[in-house]
Amino acid sequence: MIMEDSKLSPLPEDDVQLARMGHKPELKRNFSTISMLGLAFAVLNSWTALSASLSISLTSGGSTSVIWGLVTAGVCNLCIATSLAEFLSAYPTAGGQYHWVAVSWPQWVPILSWVTGWINVAGWIALVATNALLSSQLIAGIVSAVYPGFVWQKWQQFLIYVAYTLLAFLVNAFMNSILPIIYRGALTWSLGGFVLVSITVLACASPDYNTAYFVFCDFVNQTGWPDGVAWLLGLLQGGLGVTAFDAVAHMIEEVPQPSIRGPKIMVSCVAIGTFTGAVFLMVLLFVAGDMDDVIKSSAGPLLQILLHATQNTAGGICLLMLPLVCMAFATLSVMTTSSRMIFALARDGGLPASRFFAHVHPKLGLPLNGLLLTAFVVVIFGCIYLGSNSAFNAIISASVVALDLSYAMPIAVNCLRGRKTLPDRPWKLPSVVGWIVDIVCFPYYCIVAFAIIVIVSGFQWIVDGRKNFTGPRVETESDIQCGIE
Numbered sequence: 248m249i250m251e252d253s254k255l256s257p258l259p260e261d262d263v264q265l266a267r268m269g270h271k272p273e274l275k276r277n278f279s280t281i282s283m284l285g286l287a288f289a290v291l292n293s294w295t296a297l298s299a300s301l302s303i304s305l306t307s308g309g310s311t312s313v314i315w316g317l318v319t320a321g322v323c324n325l326c327i328a329t330s331l332a333e334f335l336s337a338y339p340t341a342g343g344q345y346h347w348v349a350v351s352w353p354q355w356v357p358i359l360s361w362v363t364g365w366i367n368v369a370g371w372i373a374l375v376a377t378n379a380l381l382s383s384q385l386i387a388g389i390v391s392a393v394y395p396g397f398v399w400q401k402w403q404q405f406l407i408y409v410a411y412t413l414l415a416f417l418v419n420a421f422m423n424s425i426l427p428i429i430y431r432g433a434l435t436w437s438l439g440g441f442v443l444v445s446i447t448v449l450a451c452a453s454p455d456y457n458t459a460y461f462v463f464c465d466f467v468n469q470t471g472w473p474d475g476v477a478w479l480l481g482l483l484q485g486g487l488g489v490t491a492f493d494a495v496a497h498m499i500e501e502v503p504q505p506s507i508r509g510p511k512i513m514v515s516c517v518a519i520g521t522f523t524g525a526v527f528l529m530v531l532l533f534v535a536g537d538m539d540d541v542i543k544s545s546a547g548p549l550l551q552i553l554l555h556a557t558q559n560t561a562g563g564i565c566l567l568m569l570p571l572v573c574m575a576f577a578t579l580s581v582m583t584t585s586s587r588m589i590f591a592l593a594r595d596g597g598l599p600a601s602r603f604f605a606h607v608h609p610k611l612g613l614p615l616n617g618l619l620l621t622a623f624v625v626v627i628f629g630c631i632y633l634g635s636n637s638a639f640n641a642i643i644s645a646s647v648v649a650l651d652l653s654y655a656m657p658i659a660v661n662c663l664r665g666r667k668t669l670p671d672r673p674w675k676l677p678s679v680v681g682w683i684v685d686i687v688c689f690p691y692y693c694i695v696a697f698a699i700i701v702i703v704s705g706f707q708w709i710v711d712g713r714k715n716f717t718g719p720r721v722e723t724e725s726d727i728q729c730g731i732e
Contacts (some may be wrong), residue, residue, distance in 0.1 A: 248500030293520030309467030312481030321521030370649030
């Protein structure tokens with residue numbers, strides 16, 4: 248278990264380390280180990296996100312996709328987190344992956360770093376939209392359960408989606424100083440909710456459980472694709488619940504002792520998320536009842552399972568309040584991280600109007616313009632959802648795939664250079680272990696999404712990037728001293 252550090256590292260030492268990577272300290276290091284773990288776990292939101300997105304895998308592989316898809320995604324992402332923790336320990340900067348690519352292969356800095364940065368920004372903004380969409384779906388399910396005859400219109404769900412987005416923006420913008428307290432509360436709420444819901448549905452459903460064969464071996468394919476393809480599509484749900492651990496990297500400039508604490512938090516949040524997510528999904532499948540009812544329910548898969556387990560509408564809705572609040576924490580934390588990623592890339596000239604988006608508000612102490620950009624683009628995504636029934640899965644796919652691809656870039660470069668590019672660091676894997684986890688890390692699906700993002704970022708590179716972006720800036724020792732003074 249990770250405990251709070253009794254003493255915080257003095258800021259000058261951390262700031263000197265940041266200055267060596269080319270940046271002046273502009274954000275306050277007010278996140279402790281527990282509060283940052285709370286933010287990271289709120290971003291993953293594993294047991295809630297996995298259960299709220301059951302509709303993806305129930306028809307794309309069924310129970311085998313739900314359980315074994317998560318196990319597959321969990322193992323892969325734990326290896327990725329372990330590998331990226333080395334980079335984070337060596338270079339604790341909010342730029343994360345695009346900065347790590349730059350220092351790993353200097354002669355290819357501009358284009359490789361540029362593409363990685365754009366992929367990462369796209370993934371984080373899409374993830375904000377994903378959480379807002381899942382939240383709006385849970386609320387829509389509650390209304391459908393209470394009023395079975397009510398027919399939801401897309402614009403009504405869109406308004407809930409926008410409300411969630413605006414709430415996350417307002418809390419981030421005007422409550423920045425108490426975010427560490429909020430995220431400590433989010434960790435307690437999430438773990439407590441996981442235990443409470445699991446015990447309650449098991450007790451209420453007893454002894455009417457589905458068989459172990461159904462939970463671990465039942466296969467369903469209603470996609471129209473071949474069985475193998477359908478199962479791979481179902482992996483998106485598992486990936487959603489254990490992806491986005493790089494939030495720790497993009498928030499690392501707000502953590503004391505970043506080279507030591509950051510890697511531990513990154514690996515811990517994935518391990519906790521995989522464990523809680525797997526246990527909760529098993530519980531849900533054991534108490535789910537008839538899966539046809541779950542798939543077809545207008546209340547949504549999660550609420551339908553809770554209603555069946557408790558045999559009580561009020562009881563099922565009360566239990567759903569726990570993951571619903573978790574989704575609010577998730578939307579909030581993902582938007583926090585997205586704004587920091589935008590700030591970092593803009594700080595290095597990687598975005599149009601970079602000076603504007605790299606500005607830190609002097610009174611609020613945060614990149615307010617990065618928050619505004621995130622909220623604006625997320626609302627645009629919502630407008631796309633209004634016009635397309637398939638937009639929901641497309642946005643989820645974009646967030647998972649983009650983030651996974653951004654993880655693969657520095658790892659691939661490091662492997663191609665013989666794993667010899669990183670300097671000495673507190674978090675260092677033995678050579679054999681490092682090679683094993685790196686090999687597991689390479690991208691395992693959805694190359695099409697990569698091509699789309701590369702085309703967009705490549706076009707922007709030709710128009711603007713090649714003139715203004717040279718990669719992360721590295722200052723001289725004299726610059727460092729001047730910046731600190």
